Amino acid sequence: MESIVIAGGGLAAATVASELRERGYAGALTLISEEAELPYERPPLSKGFLQGKDDPASFTVHDGPWYERHDVALRLGVAAISIETASQQVLLADGSAVDYDQLVLATGSRASVGGQNPMPGYDLPGVHVLRTVADAKSLRAELTEGAQVAVIGSGWIGMEVAATARQRGARITVYSPSEVPLAKVFGERFGHYLLELHQRHGVDVRTARAQGIEQVDGHLQVLSDAGSSRADVVLLAIGARPNLQLAQTAGLEVGSGVVVDASLRSSNSKILAVGDIAQAFNTRLQRQLRVEHWDNAIRQAKLAAATLMGVEESYDWLPYFFTDQFDLGMEYVGHNSPDDASVVRGSIESGEFLLFWQDGQRITAAANVNIWDVNDTLRGLVGREIAADRLTDQAMELKDL
Incomplete structure (x- = not known):
């Protein structure tokens, strides 16, 4: 056998x-x-x-x-x-x-600490990565009320942990290598929405590239191209390596x-x-x-x-992911390019909207933000050519697009 x-x-x-x-x-x-x-x-x-x-x-x-x-x-x-x-x-x-x-x-995958040139100080006590349940247990123990937490990186893990730690009462600084988190992937519009969401909840998002971590007088210090700042806890969230x-x-x-x-x-x-x-x-x-x-x-x-088992099937589905941050719940389906135009259906200010990415009129990806039970419908729209003004016309039912 x-x-x-x-x-x-x-x-x-x-x-x-x-x-x-x-x-x-x-x-x-x-x-x-x-x-x-x-x-x-x-x-x-x-x-x-x-x-x-x-x-x-x-x-x-x-x-x-x-x-x-x-x-x-x-x-x-x-x-x-x-x-x-x-x-x-x-x-x-x-x-x-x-x-x-x-x-x-x-x-x-494993959490990156900087590849062949690890970030100086990545192995100091109080510096964490997040990939395993052991990592999460260690980090959770230090996310206490009033703790000063530095998150290096502004990808999904970094921003999710920033939201979680803030909800636990910690003070959060995010070091973002780009002015708008995730804008290179999802465009400026959604990136600004995510940035403002965190800022409204008291997260200090700094446009700064971290250069290393030091231990000074019993506490940690993050060194960046915008100066240095003290931290009790540091999360290194600079990506994952397969x-x-x-x-x-x-x-x-x-x-x-x-x-x-x-x-x-x-x-x-x-x-x-x-x-x-x-x-x-x-x-x-x-x-x-x-x-x-x-x-x-x-x-x-x-x-x-x-x-x-000898059954002929193939990888033919669209990528999907979800995230939860503060009062934001989002589902995404498709595979957009950073150069794709983004179109909002609904009011982005209300916090409940749909987001489409387009290459010309072809929908490359779509996301639902705090609107539920529509992701399957969005999946069916990805790949179709639909004019932007139709996508934004809420008088037209989503299923009729």
Whole structure:
């Protein structure tokens, strides 16, 4: 009977396992994770868990008995360090090896500390990154009332943590390398809305590039091109890097991620890649795409299971993500370019509106902000050509566009 091994401990890895069993796979199934915890979802780490509202059990994908009932062997707390493709084995840090007939890489990403030139002071006590539940526990313990928190970076994780920490009563300074957070990705209009949202809630967003962190007289100090300032806690939120080391030991083709086809097979037909590390060919967009989001982890995991079961399916859906910050709840679908024009339907001042991105008249992406149960409709509009004045005409029902 064929043996399938899954390397990874997140949502994608756990979903591959459950989907295989649901599809009737009865062979040996092993899941290997460097983390000692059962596979879990990561979005709550910067939201509900950091706020103190969510318990880890609420975002653990399956409990321990589930793996026992479904005969999934768990190798937790031990890193996979290399792949021997000739013998079809995954070598582990404890000196053991696991044989595979088919291998799924779901190794995810790690928080960046600055690449080959780490930010000076990144390893000082009180300086945090946020990627694992252990990271979140450590950070949460320091987000106390009145604590001075510096967030270096103004991407999604940085801004979500800034909102969460502010709601816990901390004083927040965000060091943003650009004048308007996320404007390079989503345009000036939405970026300004997000900036003003944080400023209304008392977040100090500074246009400054952090250069390092020091420890001075028992406290931390952030050094930036706009001067230095004191902090009790620092979050380094300058992006994530896909964990490609394991794939590289197997000699797989690697670009911004593990290069895979529309069915998620890599350059080695026995090895698939899913989730954050997969640079997959999207048949709808006709391009390779790497997406680091919750929805993609689930969908690609299900596709990988189908591929392993010999079912012909492909990566044909649009990227989706969501964020919660203060009183903002947003869902986004599509794949816009920074140069795309943005169109607002409704009143952006009211805090309830739809946002469309267009290349000419073609909708490349859409988002709903504090308006619910419309994301499926927006998904159906992406890719269509619709004049901007029709998109903004609220006399016309959304479903009739």
